[in-house]
Each structure stands twice: as structure tokens, then as C-alpha cells.
Amino acid sequence: MTDGSTRKRGGADLIVVNALITTLADDATTAPEVEAIVVRGDRIVFAGTSEEAEAFRGPDTRWIDADGARVVPGLIDSHIHMVRSGHSWNGEIRWGTQSSLKDALASVSSRAQELPPGTWIQILGGWHPDQFVEGRGPSAAELDEAAPDHPVFVQCLYDWGLLNSVGAQHVGLTPDAIADLDPAGFEYDEQGNLTGRLWGMPMLKWAFQRIPKLSIEEQVAGTARVSRELARAGLTGVIDGGGVTMGPDAYEAVYETWRRGELSVRTRLMLHSSGPGAEFDEIGNFLRYVRIDAGDGMLRVNGGGEIVLYRSHDGMTESADVGEDAAEELYRIFRMFAQKRWTVHMHAIQADTADAVLTAWERVSEEFPVRDLRWAIVHGDNMDTAAVERLGRLGAGLLTQALYWFQADTAVEHWSDPASETSPFLAAIKRDIRVGLGSDGLRANTFDPFSIMSWFVTGVSINGSRTLSPAHRLTREEALRAYTVDAAWFSFEEEQRGRLQPGTLADFVVLSDDYFTVAEDDIRKIRSVLTVLGGRATHSDLDGIRVDPQPREVTVDRV
Template sequence: ANSLALELAGIDDDTPDPVGGKILRDAKGKATGVLIDTAMSLVGDLIPEPSKADIRTAVTEASRRLLALGVTGVHDAGIDLREAEVYMSMARDRQLDNRIYAMLSGASDNLSGFGKPITRYGDDRLDIRSVKLYADGALGSRGAALLEPYSDDAENRGLPFFTTTELAEFTHRANDLGFQVGIHAIGDRGNRLALDAFEEVQRGRASLLRNRIEHAQIIALDDIPRFAELGIIASVQPTHATSDMNMAEDRVGGERIKGGYAWRRLLDNGVRIAAGSDFPVELANPFHGLYAAVTRKDRQGLPGDGWYADQSLTRYEALRAFTLDAAYAAHQEQRLGSLEPGKWADFIVIDRDYFTVAETEIDDIVVLETWLAGERVYPFTEDLQ
């Protein structure tokens, strides 16, 4: 943020760091304008909210771009009540071009103001039956909460947003209303906070609500089996591994990285993985994610042998994580995620065989057609005329 933004937000050299955030300061203690994690809201809250018409326009444009990439359904993590109203209005008007599985932002007024979960709304285009919480920040900013100090910042263990008790209290409340809970957790302490909260709420057993941990990036090795024991879904984003590999080991060191982006260890321990992109943080193209999951390489093909390639997925495992198990994570596996009698005919036509092309070509696969509910929705009609 520039100096004017800091002034408008009332941030000066004496402003205390908010819980779960940090105001970076120079050697003289002056605020630099770099705001980490929850500190961003000090300025972000001053930005005028978009109108409902603006939100509707943005949803329509984003949907078109996603259909062109072969994405028929998305999990939108962290919407507010105004966005929920727009989604519901568009679904009623049959104007949702993708299937949306929406997760309310974990602010308490969102949960109390919404009511009960909704499913299969607007001709099965909209579900709002989940809530998004945060256990910690991001690894790149050193906001991810770690059990031990950062390997490249010995005085820093990251920024936990809540205690286990606080996470458990909110999770209990949301679950009692019938909402699934997805907790953002990046660091090994963040993941343990989330697991401990789920264990307390679920009394050590799996829950029919299928609670999730979003990202599940750095996990203590002895915590990995707990995902399966508690029935917690690991919602991962394969391109995070290839985007973060330039700094991840610097942040956590050679030992802790063994539990980092550890998809093979998760699967081998019986954990269900749902895969996505985390766009707009990463690009939305699912073939970038499939390529990263299978090769553990970036889009330039580096490193040549793959980054910790022993944690890669097979092509089938990766595809299942992006389709059927993603549907399972949204309670939709009975109607989405695979082509079977009784399910919606959501599918794509691509320019080459994902299972037989060279690994280097997975990232280059092009979507020729996208079909939703048995209707071709891409290419767009105006493009065919």
C-alpha cells in the first residue's frame, strides 16, 4: 500500500499488528507499506464494494472463460452474503453457466445471516452448504503457522489466525447447522490446529459432513494418518507445489519438506484428495494442475526429474482428484464427477488423449468442446456463426 492508503487506513509506525497479520517495518521501525495476511484488511476494508450488478457481470465473464477451459463446476471458497444473493438470483433466472459449490466466508455474521444450507438450487446449478475458515497465512510471506521456526527466519513461526478452541467452536456451530467446514491450513502448525479442531468437534470420528482442509501444504508426518482417521478431505492445488518449489524448502528445510505437498503420502495413508487450482492465485486451466500433479515440474519442464517426484500422482489418480473426488468433497459424487447412468452429462472433448500423450504434452491439451447437462456450451454460439 502507498503512503496515502496507509494514511487513509490510519496506519502509522505505532499501529499494532492485527491478530494473524503483520505490518512490515524498516530498520527504524517505520511502516513500509507491506501488509501481511490479515493486515491487508486494514486497507482492503476501505475499498468500495462492487455493486450486485458488477458481481453478476464478473460471474458471467468468469464463467465463459472457465467453460472455454473445460471447467463445468467450481468450488468458490469464501463468499459473503451479497455474493450469495447474486448467485441465488442468477440460479433462479437460469443465468449460471457453471455449477457453483459455494462456501460462505467464516465471518460469524455470514453464517447467522444466511440460514440453512441450500443444495441443487436453480436446476442443480448452485449449492451453498460449506463455510471457509482460516487457520494461518501463506508460506511465501512466512505467514503460514509452523510448529518450529522458519528455516530462513529463526525468530518467526508464522501467524496462526485462531486457537484450536476458537476453530472448534465455529466448526461446531457451522456443523450443527448442516454446513461442511473447510479450513485453510498451509503450515504444519496450521494443519495441526485444523485437525485438532476437527477431532474435538467430531469426537475422534469421521463426520458425514465431510469437513475439509484447504491446501494441506506442509504437514507433520505423524499428522498425515489423522486425515484418514477423521475422514478429513485434503483439498490440494498441484500447481502450488511447482509455483512454491523455488522457496518452499528454504522456508521449512529438508526434513519438514518431506511432509510438504505430499500427495503420495496422503493417498498411501488412505486420505481422499480433491484437487483444484486456487484461481485467481494460480491459473484456472485444469491441465496445468494435472501436469503438475503427474510430473511435479513447472511449465518450463523444470526440474528435469521432477521436484520430489516420489510424491507425484498417476494420471488416473490426478484425473480422479480433479473430477470424482472433487465431486465427493462437495457431496455431489452421486450426480457429478464421472460419466455414469443417472448423472449429469457434464464432459469435455479434447484434442488428444490425456492417458497416452507424452507427459510433456499434458500441459498443452486444448479443449475443443465443453458440455453441461447434455448441452454444448462451448464453443459459444456466436463463435460458430
């Protein structure tokens, strides 16, 4: 690939030619696949042949010959936890790309050599033992050997955590300190000594809350870094789902990163309360004082969720409280959102949780119709066809993630055999219900979009298990649409983002390999060689293409 010169106000700012450009266009004049696109400012102004694009070229136009590479619209992760990850990113090591435990432990040793003794080293999810050739995670003794003078905390998804000896001392992991906690949440050796391993979300929170938080400046730097990593992966946008403990005070770093012009992905925020018992007060204050869509094209409030009521927040193996009292509280909170015309994204994995949510939505909709608010179930893995049809009647959508990618064995053990049931996401697509794909990263899953799309297309998890039958898989185009234009629907932006046609935002990705023709098993290996956001490069592996400053402000009109 080659790069031309710089920019000129009067002509095209950027032209990409000799490419295989998937447009996903819905206008009457743009073909599904074109050779060239022309960018002026932050918008596409032409999509067609390379020869026709030549007419837009000026003396200062940036010119990219793609040499036959595949180009797709910018990818949008419709459910991720970027904001929370930014708080700790500068204190983390990421194991997501490591293929052996030996190399993962070596990364801990390397970091320990860089940091003063006593500095925390954290690995906070986004990996799984099945990705390692050894087929297991680390032991406390191995962490001690890798970093004998540093506290280390390793988190595996939301399943378990592990402290090395120094880390256990720093958090005060002693029998007296945990006397009032569930003993089943901690591992003991044969002599009855605590090993440093702990199980389940409550114990992970217990440990994490005892690890010193980074300064606000470090959180801002971490937020900028994680957004650059997402751009490197080919993402141009995210819908941030908040997360446990992510209440009103958790957004200072992302807003400061935005003010400094250091965000590299368009970020849409879903807001919720900080913990059990605070839901009505904190959500009520959001609805009173926060203007929906407050922000600009880089950072904007999109609505409420994914946690609406903590007692009704389920898990892959944990049921939620959806009894009569909880159902009434859900209804009251959803009614508050509907009355103020807010979008809601609601976490529901188990079938009974989804049923309770849909029942509350149907009840609310009798008074305040939600059809135009683009509400969505997040996850929905155990929804049956009847539940999907109820979702459609409400005008709502489904945000689903490849939880089977890392957690195949857990999902198959606790859920129905995925080969014998109709997948809710395919059932939704076949009924013209919008489906957005995402990762649920950066702790519960990888944030790599091509690994996620690979599972939806192939049904193969990271351990090699086939956890989705051929009849229930998505086509490559269906998966791409759910990561682009259909994902944009959930933030009311499908007319501006997710397509490459005249008038849409110039958000696109040049790929290392052709997504539509590589072998299925190689989809997960695809990488971005150039990520462009509003006409500027946010990631580049191309000679002569540099990462550019932040784009212009963009506004959106909500239905």
C-alpha cells in the same frame, strides 16, 4: 470434427462418436474407455461403441464426430475463489496467459485507450513474474507510461501490490495516511519517497478497500463472465472457498447471476464470516437460517469454510494463532457445524495449524461423529503421514492445490525440501482417503486445470524448477480422478458427476490433445475445444456447435 443437426424430444439429444472417452466408470457394464456416449436430456444413457450408438440416432439428434479426440469427465475445481473474483472481473485485466512483461504492459495500454481517464485498471493475481521472459514484474514508472491518465493496481498473488502514480493519489498513499500502519509493508526509494509498492496481505487489503467497488450489475456481469472463462478452461464445476472479507453480504451477485440463468459452471458454496470477531455470530446465523444444500444443480450451499477463525488463518510463510484460547474457539465453532451436520472445509497450510484442527475435530467427533460429513483440510501441504492417517480415521478428505506452480522458490525456502518428504496428497491416495485437486485461483494461482494437473504429474513449476520428486508425483489417472469424481465426493455428488456412464450427468470435455499420451511437458498446453454441462455446450471452439441455454434443475440427496 463435424456436427450434425439439432434436438428431438423422443430420441437421443446428443451423440459423440469416434472418440477416446475416459469414463472412470464404476459400474459392471461400462468399459474404462469407449468410443461413444449418448445423451438424453442432461444424462448419459449409453457408453460404448460408435456402431452401437448409431441405434440411438434420430432425425434431430445432435451428432458430433470427435475424429479420435480424447474426452474426459467434466473437470471440477475443488477449491477456488470464483465468487469473489466475479465482484471485480469486469474491471480487471488477466495476465495469466501472457509470456512477456512487454505484452502484459501492452494490455494495460490497450485497456487505457478503451476507458475514460480516471477509470481504474486492475490486475488482481493469477500471474507470476517467472512466467515472463523478462523474469520480473512491472515497475510503477512502466505502469505510468502504459496508463498515464488511469489509476492502476497490480497484485502479485498475495505477496505484493503496486500502484502507479495516479493510483497512489486515488487511494491516498501518503506518509500521513499510513502513519499508523506497519512501515515494513511499504517500499521507499533512496530519497525516502513511497514508490507505490506494498507488501503482504494486510497492505493489499488496505489498498484494495480504497478502490471503488463495481455496481451490482457490473458484479453480475463479471460473475457470468468469469464462469464462462472457467468453462472455456474445461471446468464444469467449482467448490467456492469464499475468501478473506467474504461474509454474508458477498453473495448477492452470484445468486442474481444464477437467477438469470447465466452461470456456466456448477457452483458449490462454502460460507464463512466476514472478519475477525464476527465468527460466532455470523456462522451461528448461517446455521440457523441457511438450509444445507439450499439451491439447485447449478448453485448450492455445500457447507462452511475455508476460514473458520480468522486468528487461526495461516499462510505459506505466516504462522497462525493455535494457542490454547484459539484452539478452544476452533473446537466450539467446529462443534456448532457438527451439531447441525454441516460439511466443513478448513484452511491449514502449516503443520501446527493442521494438528490443532485435527485435534479439535477428534474432540468434536466424540460427541457428534463427523465421519459421514465429508470434512476436509484445505491445502495441508505440510501435513506428515501421521496427520494424514488421523484425517483418514475421521473419514475426512484433503483438498490440495499446486501452490508450488507459481511459488516454487517460496515453498522450498520455507518448507521442507519437497524431494525428501512424502507428499501428503499421495500419502492420502495410497490410504484410500479422498483427495480433490484444485487451483486456489483466481488470485493465488492460475485457474487452468491442466497447468495444475501438470505440476502434480511432472513436479515442474512455471519457472522450470523440479519441486516434486518422481516418487511423490501422481499418475495421470490419479490426477484426473482428483479433478473429477473424487472432487465430486466433497459435495456428495460422486454418484452423479465425475464419471461418464449411464445415469450420470452429461458433463464432459473434448480436449485439444490426448491427456494420456502427450509428452509430460505438454500437459499444461491442453485446452478444451468443447465443454458440455448437462448435455449443453458451455464452451465451444467447434464449427456448428453453439453455447446453449442453462440446463434443467438437479437435486442431490446428502448422506
